[in-house]
Amino acid sequence: MDVQSASSVVLQALTQAASQDTAVLKPAEEQLRQWETQPGFYTVLLSIFNNHMLDVNVRWLAVLYFKNGIDLSGRLLEFSVKIATQIAVLIAKVARLDCPRQWPELIPVLLESVKVQDILRQHRALLTFYHVTKTLASKRLAADRRLFQDLASSIYGFTCSLWNHHTDSYLQELQAGHQDAALSSLERTLLSLKVLRKLTVHGFVEPHKNMEVMVSVRHVHSCSEDRGRHTHLGGRGTCSVCREKLEKTVILYTKVLLDFLEHHPYPFIPLIQRSLEFTVTYVFTDVGEGLVFERFIVQCMSLIKMIVRNDAYRPDKNVDESNAETLEAHRIKSAFFTPPTLAEIGTRLVSKYFLLTQEEVAMWEEDPESFAVEETGGDSWKYSLRPCTEVLFLDIFHNYSATLTPVLLQMVHNLQGPSDVDDPAQLLLKDSVYNAVGLAAYELFDSVDFDQWFSNQLLAELQVSHNRYKVIRRRVIWLIGQWISVKFKSELRPLLYESFLSLMQDPDLVVRETEQFLPYLESIFALLFQLLQQVSDCDTKMQILHVVSCVIERVSTQIRPYVACLVQYLPVLWKQSEEHNMLRCAILTTLIHLVQGLGAESRNLYPFLLPVIHLSTDVCLPPHVYLLEDGLELWLVTLENCPAITPELLRIFQNMTALLGKQLGTKMSVNVTRADHPHVST
Numbered sequence: 001m002d003v004q005s006a007s008s009v010v011l012q013a014l015t016q017a018a019s020q021d022t023a024v025l026k027p028a029e030e031q032l033r034q035w036e037t038q039p040g041f042y043t044v045l046l047s048i049f050n051n052h053m054l055d056v057n058v059r060w061l062a063v064l065y066f067k068n069g070i071d072l073s074g075r076l077l078e079f080s081v082k083i084a085t086q087i088a089v090l091i092a093k094v095a096r097l098d099c100p101r102q103w104p105e106l107i108p109v110l111l112e113s114v115k116v117q118d119i120l121r122q123h124r125a126l127l128t129f130y131h132v133t134k135t136l137a138s139k140r141l142a143a144d145r146r147l148f149q150d151l152a153s154s155i156y157g158f159t160c161s162l163w164n165h166h167t168d169s170y171l172q173e174l175q176a177g178h179q180d181a182a183l184s185s186l187e188r189t190l191l192s193l194k195v196l197r198k199l200t201v202h203g204f205v206e207p208h209k210n211m212e213v214m215v216s217v218r219h220v221h222s223c224s225e226d227r228g229r230h231t232h233l234g235g236r237g238t239c240s241v242c243r244e245k246l247e248k249t250v251i252l253y254t255k256v257l258l259d260f261l262e263h264h265p266y267p268f269i270p271l272i273q274r275s276l277e278f279t280v281t282y283v284f285t286d287v288g289e290g291l292v293f294e295r296f297i298v299q300c301m302s303l304i305k306m307i308v309r310n311d312a313y314r315p316d317k318n319v320d321e322s323n324a325e326t327l328e329a330h331r332i333k334s335a336f337f338t339p340p341t342l343a344e345i346g347t348r349l350v351s352k353y354f355l356l357t358q359e360e361v362a363m364w365e366e367d368p369e370s371f372a373v374e375e376t377g378g379d380s381w382k383y384s385l386r387p388c389t390e391v392l393f394l395d396i397f398h399n400y401s402a403t404l405t406p407v408l409l410q411m412v413h414n415l416q417g418p419s420d421v422d423d424p425a426q427l428l429l430k431d432s433v434y435n436a437v438g439l440a441a442y443e444l445f446d447s448v449d450f451d452q453w454f455s456n457q458l459l460a461e462l463q464v465s466h467n468r469y470k471v472i473r474r475r476v477i478w479l480i481g482q483w484i485s486v487k488f489k490s491e492l493r494p495l496l497y498e499s500f501l502s503l504m505q506d507p508d509l510v511v512r513e514t515e516q517f518l519p520y521l522e523s524i525f526a527l528l529f530q531l532l533q534q535v536s537d538c539d540t541k542m543q544i545l546h547v548v549s550c551v552i553e554r555v556s557t558q559i560r561p562y563v564a565c566l567v568q569y570l571p572v573l574w575k576q577s578e579e580h581n582m583l584r585c586a587i588l589t590t591l592i593h594l595v596q597g598l599g600a601e602s603r604n605l606y607p608f609l610l611p612v613i614h615l616s617t618d619v620c621l622p623p624h625v626y627l628l629e630d631g632l633e634l635w636l637v638t639l640e641n642c643p644a645i646t647p648e649l650l651r652i653f654q655n656m657t658a659l660l661g662k663q664l665g666t667k668m669s670v671n672v673t674r675a676d677h678p679h680v681s682t
Helices: 003-017 022-035 041-049 056-069 081-098 106-113 119-137 142-175 179-202 211-225 227-233 240-263 269-284 294-309 324-336 339-353 358-366 368-375 385-399 401-414 424-439 450-462 467-483 490-500 514-534 538-562 564-576 581-616 624-641 647-676
Strands: none
Touching: 003 022, 003 041, 003 056, 041 056, 041 081, 056 081, 081 106, 081 119, 106 119, 106 142, 119 142, 119 179, 142 179, 142 211, 179 211, 179 240, 211 240, 211 269, 240 269, 240 294, 269 294, 269 324, 269 339, 294 385, 339 385, 339 401, 339 424, 358 368, 385 401, 385 424, 401 424, 424 467, 450 467, 450 490, 514 538, 514 564, 538 564, 538 581, 564 581, 581 624, 581 647, 624 647
């Protein structure tokens, strides 16, 4: 059945089947029955009952035919995993509407299906069971949550036994050397654990009062602790697919713990001690060497972080007002985080996990722009170990600064003076230590004389020109950027500006003392412009434009003698950035500050400036979604600085009617919302 051409035919049949006229209704029902075995029929039904523009009776019939047409016993024999997953998702969508009230047989049928001996049918039943459970757990209305809690109570024990059974089967098959059977059992272990995760986290208001739940969570915890045993069992001779599934299962163990901690912090208290012991052991001692993998380390660090920063475990200033659970959690944390333990964690965070990897160093050499983008928050950086490490460091340092400050200062003391350019390990360690000092700048305010450090060491390190020392020059620049708003004397700024003339790589430099900066304005602005032309990455250009805008904003009209080259280049950059609206936003911001700096002289920019304003404020063009706000601000400052209104300026007002219409439409929509939902504030 071709979906496109069949939609109208099926819709017509459903409309007739909803008729009260039996002469029309009977043939339509017969036709729909014949289509039940046609490929594509259920896809058409799905599109129809999801179309809210259609008659509700027709949509209801589409749901009924879809639901009644799903022969679980047949659908659970689908060979293709991709198709089976889509079927499971479709069943879950219907279950979200109908289960358990209008479709009470769904869960019982699934529970029976996961018991069968047929491996394929069992796997598909588990897959469907997981998607249905996941969908039902996501519902947030109070009545729906109560229904899910009732469901969880009734099937929790069975789900636990199912998970235990598949886990045991996996271990037995693996020990027997049956790779394919072990992989199949591991896949079913993973699916049953996913179901158990949803039931455990979202199925109980007070899980600590349910013995089965707490036993299950402790069992999951034990599985996480036995990471070494799992690695050994899935080690040499294990297929890569099985190893990948095993790692996913281990990660899922930790996700259960993280979710349980997030949603049920008080019931998690009995697990705090064990959680801290196993995570710190695997991540911050030699025990974990060769056993742990990056995603597991990230999860362990997240668990430590959530325990350290959890508000439920932090007593009130008046301890007598704190509840017993909070005091117990605080006691456990205080007993665990002894000075030696904190020193070991802090030292390893900085000296091991902060270090640039060989891959990162190679990337820096081969593609500096991409490296810089990743380091400042690129997509892969967001999900890597480094940001998790830095966040954990900040949380621990903030909570235990009295203990960790001497540890970090000793690391700084050990690295005094210029480092040996022939010792890459020392260079990378200094980079890590400086990174830590920059991250903890506010915590170290009273402990570090940054002005003296800058004068006696950092300034000299900026002047080391050896290529291998660039890792330190870059880090020192960043470090100054972190401290400049915390503690930095104004009389030292000329020295800073002079050192930056040959570097020009810090987007965090803030020009506060304009008079001190002016002698370096021409050179720095020329270097910024040169750098803007040389780089090709859009994110890098945006960062440079941000610095340019900051400089223009600070020096105001005194920028006029130096902007000729920039004024000539911006039209070229605007044209090149046609497909990059975020870069165009940065150009608009630069133009705003440029017009303000040039004042009446900005009229010389009109041949470029006015078409840019016109395009940015034309709500009929797609780019306005990104450019409108900055475009309106640029239009305003252009009018404020124009010596006289010109015909070209007046022509931009052609956009005003549509702009006002858009604003009026928004206000009317808000008023309708307020009328329909008086409790909604805007």
